Amino acid sequence: MAAAKRKVGNLLALAVLSYLTVGPKHPYELSRLLREHQDDRSFRFNHGSLYMVIQQLAKAGFVAEQATMREGQRPERTVYAITDAGRAELRDWLRELVGSPDHEYPHFVAALSLIAALPPDEAVALLRQRSLRLGEQRAEISALVDGAAGVHPLFLVEEEYRIALLDAEIAFVARFIGQITDPETGWGPQWAAFHAGSLDKGDES
Amino acid sequence: MAAAKRKVGNLLALAVLSYLTVGPKHPYELSRLLREHQDDRSFRFNHGSLYMVIQQLAKAGFVAEQATMREGQRPERTVYAITDAGRAELRDWLRELVGSPDHEYPHFVAALSLIAALPPDEAVALLRQRSLRLGEQRAEISALVDGAAGVHPLFLVEEEYRIALLDAEIAFVARFIGQITDPETGWGPQWAAFHAGSLDKGDES
DNA sequence: GACTGAATAGTCAGAGTCAACTAATCTGAG
DNA sequence: CTCAGATTAGTTGACTCTGACTATTCAGTC
Known part of the structure; x- marks a missing residue:
């Protein structure tokens, strides 16, 4: 188009x-x-x-x-x-x-679409690890931006954008971990069931 | 590594x-x-x-x-x-x-890193257009998710992630437009100056 | 004044990607 | 029955990308 x-x-x-x-x-x-x-x-x-x-x-x-x-x-x-x-x-x-934003294919989207193939407790551990790493990346960028005093912020706007995306991802991962582990509405048990049974996406009963 | x-x-x-x-x-x-x-x-x-x-x-x-x-x-x-x-x-x-999140290269990052090459008013117009399109994409995904009733949300988590990123980007774009156009702290005039003069990133005075 | 490592400058083979093409079979309209 | 178009199934070739390789020059140093 x-x-x-x-x-x-x-x-x-x-x-x-x-x-x-x-x-x-x-x-x-x-x-x-x-x-x-x-x-x-x-x-x-x-x-x-x-x-x-x-x-x-x-x-x-x-x-x-x-x-x-x-x-x-x-x-x-x-x-x-x-x-x-x-x-x-x-x-x-x-x-x-x-x-015009275009459809892209971040690796994490692919990973999420298949994450049910991992056992839920392992998924949670990995998501926690991801969260830490994301935090580190955020800190690195912050340092980079702070270190560039004197450069007009217009020329650092792409790094501000990265930070915005990182923050969103960190928040998302935290919510996701919550959904899996929360004993109230927790997906853990059902996930384990999926995992034991078929890995089909369940479009038929 | x-x-x-x-x-x-x-x-x-x-x-x-x-x-x-x-x-x-x-x-x-x-x-x-x-x-x-x-x-x-x-x-x-x-x-x-x-x-x-x-x-x-x-x-x-x-x-x-x-x-x-x-x-x-x-x-x-x-x-x-x-x-x-x-x-x-x-x-x-x-x-x-x-x-392990890895460094990726979204198109918009590239665009932002060079956006100073456009005149500021045009940049603002394009950012507004982007914002609308992002909203449309978000609506499409919402419809897709709502349309998939019966599918366990675990299998739609990648779409929830996309929505989280879209929301973050929409908010970022709005902030950015604000920074350019706000007559108080507005970057517009300085931008126009950059634009007229050299496009150097200004690492020396 | 010869050696070492870093910087300068570019080339290239192999692997990967994508769109277009072939070609058979099935489905349904008339 | 037969023809058009959709679906099934796979191949091909042109283009692109990447990492590794070559080769020269410069700066320092012993």
Whole structure:
């Protein structure tokens, strides 16, 4: 529907286009910038795919090879500049990403959909462990945000978002543990029954 | 660290193993079950990769070819059964997924990290649009959950989780819009300035 | 002035993913 | 009876991704 397929699908390409709006760069410089600004927290980044993505962008006409210079006896450094089509793609893509949430597949959703395959007491133990880890992640991000005094909060908004999601997940996990263990309305016994019997989702009696 | 690399990485394999604990099945039956139970909401599923994943599982020794039968003149249907190694893998993988959250890359995180590249008023318009869409998604899931009366809530827990995340995101977006537009502490003007000037993340004065 | 480790710069094979295609069989309308 | 369309069942090929590998240069140090 809304999401026409992009010529270059990898989100890393979006980051590349964004850095190139500032000025032409060669691949390694992009790599360094991405690492320095810790964009690897937001974009799936590995050195290899960067070159791939730049090639794809070039083929699609979103960036253009500007010059091939050689400094000392180092390998050639090809400098790329963003094109008008590239600027258009950047804006359009960003608009789509911000304006239209799309269905994603977090690992925990998959895990939850099959969690009945574990015995209930083990599930509870693991959920408690998850909760601790989530708390640690939250603390790490907080530290990171606090450590970046002087940076305008606009440039940390993605970390605030992560924190919001983490808080929601922590709360959810706590509620879920409650539902399993609460002796009043507890699911524990029924769960154990499911577990002993068939693992079918019970759409027939 | 904790996450030793799985022989079969695709989460679809986890769903397959789970269905095979109930009994041996042939690929197409798995495909039908996955669709019927709407597991395509939790697992990235397309017909083609299913056959791939089953081959990988067979190579890794997690499932074994049980029989190759032929009914009428239809193509062969190879029936697969889970092995002991497969059952172990299923439990171990599930434990890891539940107990250890891992760093993921939601599209919106990427979008937020670059959102300063849009003019602030456009960003606000898009965020409002997102908020509406998120509300629609939430309503859809609610309807789906309500429509599934009779199914034990344990089997809908992944949808409850989605709702929790959606609510958190809706709240976050509202706060963010507030920060941009609030004339008291509003970021709007500064944003516009950033936008006019360099798009550098401002790590130096 | 030669050695070591880190940084620079890029390539590549293997594995994985996805959409499109083939091809048979079943179902029901006319 | 026969034809269209849905369903069943699986294959293929183009594209993408990732981790590992190569090779040069620079900074420090003994």
